[in-house]
Amino acid sequence: MSDVLRIENLGHSYGKFKVIEDISLSIGKGEMSALIGPNGAGKTTFYNAISGHFPPTKGKVFLNGEEITGLTSHKVVDKGMCRSFQITNIFSELTVLENVIAPLIIQRGKHFKIYGNIFKDKQIVDSAMQTLEQVGLSDRADQVVANLAYGDKRLVEMAIVLARKPSVVLLDEPTAGMNPEETENMIALIKKLATGSGTTFFITEHDMKVVFSLAEKIYVLHQGHLLAQGSPEQIRSNEQVQEAYLGRKVHA
Numbered sequence: 001m002s003d004v005l006r007i008e009n010l011g012h013s014y015g016k017f018k019v020i021e022d023i024s025l026s027i028g029k030g031e032m033s034a035l036i037g038p039n040g041a042g043k044t045t046f047y048n049a050i051s052g053h054f055p056p057t058k059g060k061v062f063l064n065g066e067e068i069t070g071l072t073s074h075k076v077v078d079k080g081m082c083r084s085f086q087i088t089n090i091f092s093e094l095t096v097l098e099n100v101i102a103p104l105i106i107q108r109g110k111h112f113k114i115y116g117n118i119f120k121d122k123q124i125v126d127s128a129m130q131t132l133e134q135v136g137l138s139d140r141a142d143q144v145v146a147n148l149a150y151g152d153k154r155l156v157e158m159a160i161v162l163a164r165k166p167s168v169v170l171l172d173e174p175t176a177g178m179n180p181e182e183t184e185n186m187i188a189l190i191k192k193l194a195t196g197s198g199t200t201f202f203i204t205e206h207d208m209k210v211v212f213s214l215a216e217k218i219y220v221l222h223q224g225h226l227l228a229q230g231s232p233e234q235i236r237s238n239e240q241v242q243e244a245y246l247g248r249k250v251h252a
């Protein structure tokens with residue numbers, strides 16, 4: 001399996017405070033991985049440093065073999081790695097379709113004007129509709145996002161991420177705030193999206209049920225260091241991981 005995302009000795013400090021240190025990992029094409037860790041372990045910092053939110057203070061990031069360390073988030077997206085932001089990048093006064101069209105227009109270097117004719121490029125509209133189909137929102141394409149249920153807003157966010165056909169999708173707590181039914185639906189959707197698509201998903205999530213339902217490989221971050229990595233079974237039975245999470249070993 002060829003590496004899609006490779007991270008070498010990544011580190012980040014806020015001033016003198018080293019938050020993450022010496023993280024190296026490599027993720028293969030089409031793999032479904034998860035990054036977990038107790039609160040404050042450094043997960044958000046790690047995500048921010050690899051996705052262009054800010055440059056890491058140490059280390060290198062490679063996407064599809066090309067170094068992307070320190071590129072802006074827009075450039076990282078152009079290179080093929082998109083990240084979800086938990087609804088914050090959704091225009092709630094626009095329709096579902098308009099929300100998905102907007103990044104596609106911007107991707108082509110054009111200005112997105114809310115009051116312009118944003119539907120004139122058939123290729124873009126078709127592509128956006130295809131993405132809405134994928135996430136199960138095509139029947140709500142014309143609905144204003146503000147009127148959608150919370151779970152559907154998260155689907156819009158997913159559609160925005162997928163619209164650009166990224167090779168790597170970073171999902172930041174894809175089920176946060178969802179009710180059990182919405183959570184089940186999101187798990188099923190991510191599985192469907194990942195199956196056979198060749199898209200690589202890398203999620204961070206607090207809900208262990210979600211993590212263990214989805215991930216083929218789990219990375220555990222603890223106090224800024226990669227404490228363990230392995231299959232769900234290996235992580236579940238890892239005593240160091242149990243101690244990091246629970247402060248004690250768990251006996252079966």
Ligand SMILES: Nc1ncnc2c1ncn2[C@@H]1O[C@H](COP(=O)(O)OP(=O)(O)OP(=O)(O)O)[C@@H](O)[C@H]1O
Nearest residue numbers: 014017019037038039040041042043044045046206
């Ligand atoms: N901008 C910042 N300036 C200084 N310290 C920060 C900053 N952002 C985060 N930190 C600190 O860095 C550490 C790691 O934070 P981070 O948000 O990356 O962890 P996390 O694993 O995502 O936590 P959580 O699961 O609670 O979201 C914490 O101690 C946090 O207080």
